[in-house]
Amino acid sequence: MPSNSFLALGLLEEYSLKLRKPEEQQLKTAIQRVMVIFKSNLFEALLGKSHF
Known part of the structure; x- marks a missing residue:
């Protein structure tokens, strides 16, 4: 079952494609920055999904 962060990332990607x-464009840029953060190892570690 996908995590909430994975689902949120998918929704953000779908929405950003419509912009x-x-x-x-300013909103699209901000959404892309959030997507990069969601994909980062640090974010996953903060969620307890990954170990360094």
């Missing part, structure tokens, strides 16, 4: 208008 195409020039006025949405």
Whole structure:
């Protein structure tokens, strides 16, 4: 069963693909930054999913 963070990442990716208008680019950039954080080892370690 996928974790909540994995599901959130998938939803963020789907939503960011829909952002195409020039006025949405700042939001798209912010979402992409959050996605990078969700994919990081540190974030997973903070969630207790990974060990260093």
